[in-house]
Amino acid sequence: MEKKLKDLREEYLKIPIPKELNDVVQAALNEKPRKKPRVGRNILVSAAAALLIVTASVNISPAAAKAMRDIPIVEKVIKVITFVEWKEEANNSSAVIKTPAISGLENKQLEDSLNDKYLSESKQLYKEFTDSMSKLKEGEKGNISVESGYVILTDNETILSVQRYTDTIQASSSTESQFDTVDKKNEVLLTLNSLFKDDRYLQVISENIKEQMKRQMAEDPEKIYWVEDDDFTAFKGIAENQNFYINEDGKLVIAFNSYEAAPGYMGAVEFIIPTKVLSNLLVGDQYIH
Numbered sequence: 630m631e632k633k634l635k636d637l638r639e640e641y642l643k644i645p646i647p648k649e650l651n652d653v654v655q656a657a658l659n660e661k662p663r664k665k666p667r668v669g670r671n672i673l674v675s676a677a678a679a680l681l682i683v684t685a686s687v688n689i690s691p692a693a694a695k696a697m698r699d700i701p702i703v704e705k706v707i708k709v710i711t712f713v714e715w716k717e718e719a720n721n722s723s724a725v726i727k728t729p730a731i732s733g734l735e736n737k738q739l740e741d742s743l744n745d746k747y748l749s750e751s752k753q754l755y756k757e758f759t760d761s762m763s764k765l766k767e768g769e770k771g772n773i774s775v776e777s778g779y780v781i782l783t784d785n786e787t788i789l790s791v792q793r794y795t796d797t798i799q800a801s802s803s804t805e806s807q808f809d810t811v812d813k814k815n816e817v818l819l820t821l822n823s824l825f826k827d828d829r830y831l832q833v834i835s836e837n838i839k840e841q842m843k844r845q846m847a848e849d850p851e852k853i854y855w856v857e858d859d860d861f862t863a864f865k866g867i868a869e870n871q872n873f874y875i876n877e878d879g880k881l882v883i884a885f886n887s888y889e890a891a892p893g894y895m896g897a898v899e900f901i902i903p904t905k906v907l908s909n910l911l912v913g914d915q916y917i918h
Contacts, residue, residue, distance in 0.1 A: 707733035707813055709781055709791055712748065715755050722771035724758040726751050729779040729791060736816035743809060743818075747793065750807075751777065754795060774798040782808075783877050788916060789813055790874040794897075803887040804897040808874045812916075821873050824881075824917060828869075830910045835866030838883060838900045842890075854891045854898075864890045879918040880904060 712730035717723065728751040734740040758775050765771055776796045783790035794806040810819045822828065842854035842864070855863050872884040881902045885891070891898055904917055911917055 707731070707789060707811075708784075709779065709789070712744065713751070715751070717755075717758070719762055720765055720769070720771045722758075722762060722773040724755065724773075724775040725777070726755055726758075726775070727778040729793065731789075731791070731811070734811075734816050739811070739816060739818060743811075750793065772799065782874050783810075785877065787813060788819070788875055790876070792874065801893055802896075803893065805886045806872060806884060806897060808872050808884065810874055819875075819916065821871055822869060824912060825907075825910050826912055827910075830907065831867060831869070833906060833910060834881075834883060834902055835864075837902055837906050838867070839864065841900050852891075853895065856890075875916055876901070879916065881907065881917050 709729050709731055712728045714728070715724070715726045728747050730744045730747065731740055754775065754777055758773070761773060762771055774797070778794060780792045780794065781789070782792050788810055790808065790810045792806050792808050794804060796802065796804050811817070812819055822830075824830075839856050842856040845852050846854060846856075857863055867883060872886070874882050874884065876882050881904070882899050883902060884897065884899045886897055887893055887895075907917065
């Protein structure tokens with residue numbers, strides 16, 4: 630048992646990380662977790678800590694996954710864990726980037742493709758943050774806050790829905806999210822169009838969202854959506870690759886990032902689509918009901 634865990638940890642340490650972290654990884658592995666820094670605290674760049682938090686007990690790579698599966702006491706359960714977390718604070722700016730990983734799928738091609746995507750997204754976000762810091766002049770403050778993480782929206786016998794989000798504050802704030810919904814039984818990634826018989830769903834869902842927008846604005850004057858017909862920025866309809874997930878109640882939820890369907894102060898917005906509106910268009914009721 631001890632040898633398998635040791636092998637697993639060694640495999641983890643072989644996973645590529647951004648070049649900027651090479652000098653601090655080993656030190657971070659030997660340190661105790663630090664308290665979460667306050668956003669806005671000003672420290673010198675030379676003293677900034679890029680902290681790599683290792684969750685060595687459960688991590689993903691082909692060899693590591695096999696080693697974990699070979700440990701008798703670990704059940705084969707599909708779940709989402711924090712694969713790696715990067716933290717950095719410098720020049721009145723901070724970044725906290727948590728990378729999720731899915732484990733327990735028999736479909737290793739799907740599991741690896743999702744985890745590779747999540748790690749690639751986090752690396753790119755980290756690179757963008759460090760690049761912006763490197764462009765600052767001496768004594769200049771960045772005043773940037775980036776927080777990226779994930780939320781398990783649905784986890785039942787049938788599906789697993791995971792949201793990855795990035796909140797950015799720099800003069801103004803914005804939120805961007807991406808969603809993945811996995812059929813846990815058949816171990817396939819669900820797409821929006823795979824849920825429907827044909828593309829009629831695009832217009833039906835779009836019209837329902839417009840109705841919800843208008844109703845919400847009528848009920849609450851603080852809410853504004855870009856839905857007026859004479860507005861060149863008006864919401865025209867959802868896209869085939871529209872962000873979506875299926876909630877715990879088995880309802881389809883359509884999601885928009887900041888500024889996609891409403892002014893920035895509204896943030897990211899979501900609309901639950903009534904199943905009765907979709908019932909004649911669905912391939913079946915396995916997921917949405």
